[in-house]
Each structure stands twice: as C-alpha cells, then as structure tokens.
Amino acid sequence: MDQETLSYYSENAREVFERYNSVIGGISNYFNRAFPDKCRILDIGCGSGRDLLALLKLGHDAYGIEPCRELRELTCTKFPELKGRIVEGSLPDPGLAFEGNFDALVCSAVLMHLPKEHLFDTVFSLRKLLKPGGKALISIPFSRDGISEANRDDKGRLFSDLNSDYLELLFERTGFKLNEKWINEDSLKRPGFSWVTMLFALLENESGRPIDRIESVLNRDKKDATYKLALT
Secondary structure (H helix, E strand, O other), X not given: OOHHHHHHHHHOHHHHHHHHOOOOOXXXXXXXXXXXXXXXXXXXXXXXXXXXXXXXXXXXXXXXXXXXXXXXXXXXXXXXXXXXXXXXXXXXXXXXXXXXXXXXXXXXXXXXXOOHHHHHHHHHXXXXXXXXXXXXXXXXXXXXXXXXXXXXXXXXXXXXXOOHHHHHHHHHHOOEEEEEEEEEEOOOOOOOOEEEEEEEEEOOOOOOOOXXXXXXXXXXXXXXXXXXXHHO
C-alpha cells in the first residue's frame, strides 16, 4: 500500500474503526448473492473487521489480512472472536496468507489506494490465493469528489485513476470472468461518493490468455511497456 495512505490509517485507527463500524451495508449487501454456499473466504484489507464479522455470522470460514498494525490490534481487542483470523498482509504481494487455497476473496475499498503500476502484480497475487473457480468480490469508487491533481484526498490518501472498465479488462485478461456488477450509494452517506462492486470468477480451464507467459514477463521486467506487450 502507498505509504502516505498507510500512515493516515495508522494515525487515525480509532476514528476509522468507529466510523466504519457505525454503518451497515456496502459490499456486505452482496455477500449472500456472491457466496450462496458456505466457503473459505479471505477479506483483503479487512480494516475494522466489519465485513469479516458479517461473513462469519453468515457461516463462512472467514479470515483477513490488514497492513495497518494499529487497526489490526484494535479490531482484535474489540472483537476477540477475530483473534487468530487476522494477520499482517498488504497488496500487491500478500503472499499465501493462511496457506491460500481460498474459495473466495473480498477486497473492499482497497485497490484504489495502490499505485496503478502495482495493479498487474496485485491481480496475479489474488489469483494465486484462489482455488480454480474461486470468486473475487471487489469494490472501488465509481465517483468521488475532492481528489487533487496528484490523486490524493484532503487526508493525503492515494486514490489512483482507476475505473471499473479498466479493472474488468485487467481481471479478464488474467483468467477471470465478470459475473455481476452493481453500482451503489456510499454507505457513509457522503455527498459525491458512489461505489461499483464487481464479482469475478477464476476460470477453471483457462483457454484464453497465456497466463504462464504473462507471469514470467511480469516477474522478469516491471516496466509498463512490457506489461502492455504481454497483455496484447
């Protein structure tokens, strides 16, 4: 994660925790539709634990990773049932958190905080965490006021120039299929804010893009021009 963004969450962990847990809705509105069967799920950037708790209450075997130490500690103190279910981890390379092999991933309001050049590596990391046929439920801003020319808000957080069309193309070029897409209002009722939530499924028999070739290029050379060459 962008360091200035992470610093904001570290310095304001209690305020963030209380604000996010004061509302309901958001991406959790789609949990039953996205995950109709009980499954093993990883919440990436689980923050205040709100969505992780919702998944557990629905009967899923849910875990989370969170880069902000202060948020992790506060969340596990307030919700002891989450102890042992949250570990340190961040994008673009979370490693095989909890040994991977997940049926599904949730990544809510996280990807926009990454520099755009890290998104390719991020999607490959998500792919490695999933079983074939696994699902990824992703949310990013659809509209958001108050972003500077440097792609930062008034709190210094990074908001990359990331839209749903770009994200859809990136996921589909790396072995996923878009199943559903929703646009919804901001659950914190902030004016000028809306969100897009996308449900992807990892294809079990990838017959499209040469994934191994693309991944070898990404591992060898991180230049943007090489990315474009590999994905054409």
